[in-house]
Amino acid sequence: MEIKRLSTLVLAGVLAAAVAAPAASASTGAPGSIVLTEQASRRIVVLPAKQRAWDAAAFSWTWAPGAANGLADLAASFSNPSEAKLAERDGRKYLLTTASGGFAAVVPYPAGDTAYWAADVAGRNNPHSIELLPDGNVAVAASTGGWLRVYTASQGPRSATFAEYPLVGAHGAVWDAGRGVLWALGTHELVALRVAGTAAAPVLQAAQVIPLPSEGGHDLQPVPGNADLLWVTTESRVYRFSKSTGRFSSRYPGAPAIDRPDVKSVTTDPGTGRVLTAAVQEEHICTWCTDTVRLALPHGDLTLRGAWIYKARWWAAN
The missing domain is CATH 2.130.10.10 (YVTN repeat-like/Quinoprotein amine dehydrogenase)
Structure with a gap:
């Protein structure tokens, strides 16, 4: 356990050094980008939604x-x-x-x-x-x-x-x-x-x-393309809420990959409909963080080694 803790701290330090450059970097990113609240380095970072960029910590924008x-x-x-x-x-x-x-x-x-x-x-x-x-x-x-x-x-x-x-x-x-x-x-x-x-x-x-149908409301986001729906996460579930009916549902496209406990953030890419979630990662040194975000519709994972990601969102205006 101590070896794992030390390894994670070293990786977090490497990540912090990688983004410790200007408070706002020079590129504006591209469609299909993701923004992270990265707590190891106390920065907001934006990356393309491609594992190659995440492997290289190739941030397209950072801010603090x-x-x-x-x-x-x-x-x-x-x-x-x-x-x-x-x-x-x-x-x-x-x-x-x-x-x-x-x-x-x-x-x-x-x-x-x-x-x-x-x-x-x-x-x-x-x-x-x-x-x-x-x-x-x-x-x-x-x-x-x-x-x-x-x-x-x-x-x-x-x-x-x-x-x-x-x-x-x-x-x-x-x-x-x-x-x-x-x-x-x-x-x-x-x-x-x-x-x-x-x-x-x-x-x-x-x-x-x-x-709420379950305790611990956490994230709230619009569902692009459907003005009636909101994403709502709690400590145990991820729902879609219908404003017109006042009802919460866990039956929606991609639910098996999306609906799980401790989801800190959920957003839908308005261009592709792909859903991005960040949830607590078991045994992460930061007990409310992750270094991996999950994609659904279709399924995929993106990992930024050593990161303390709290929320991850598609970098697109609602």
């Missing part, structure tokens, strides 16, 4: 807060990166990212420079997900804090004003343009929130509260 992007004062809060998503607004692309140490930010992609908005959301509240809203504000879900907040990012890049909705074990946040609601996932329930008030003074109101 620091002096180069004006976020040196928040760098200490970027411990255990917990979320990475791509968003588009007004013709621009952004990395949406959080870290368990309290960090939350919206960063221009691929420049990776001056953040649209960034904050340390009250220290160890353990932010787990983030969403950019149409009015320019930013939703953040924090599990230890037990809340979903909407920060008034529209009012400035370091705005600290927020509206809060209490939600035990808050882990997921997804904006639903069709219904005009913000979906939030907690330990026990899935909630649809109306964002009322103004951009400068938002108000959160629960429009719908749906109990």
Whole structure:
């Protein structure tokens, strides 16, 4: 066991050195790319969805807060990166990212420079997900804090004003343009929130509260090509949720490879329909991480040796 631990630490160190170059590297990646929250090196990394690139740690883009992007004062809060998503607004692309140490930010992609908005959301509240809203504000879900907040990012890049909705074990946040609601996932329930008030003074109101079929809500993502469906993961299952019926289902294409315990992230490639999941890996030195992500429809695996992957997502805007 000690030999395995030492080996893993050495590999993690090699990986950290490989990405310890610029806070934002020069390439923008390509279709079929995957973004990782890589906790060994405290970086967001993007790779092509090809094992050859993963074997060589051939990252097409990396990012972390620091002096180069004006976020040196928040760098200490970027411990255990917990979320990475791509968003588009007004013709621009952004990395949406959080870290368990309290960090939350919206960063221009691929420049990776001056953040649209960034904050340390009250220290160890353990932010787990983030969403950019149409009015320019930013939703953040924090599990230890037990809340979903909407920060008034529209009012400035370091705005600290927020509206809060209490939600035990808050882990997921997804904006639903069709219904005009913000979906939030907690330990026990899935909630649809109306964002009322103004951009400068938002108000959160629960429009719908749906109990989860199993405990420990974790990941929440849209299903591209079907506005009625959301991916929902819990400690034990991976479901598709129908907004129109209010029902959760574990019967869907690819379920035998997708539906398993401790799935930390799930996304569908909007171009191919291929499903990507990251789940806890048995005996990994990081007890909530993996070095291998799973593909379904068709099946496949991608391994980045020595990595501490918490979430893996298709690098595509919802």
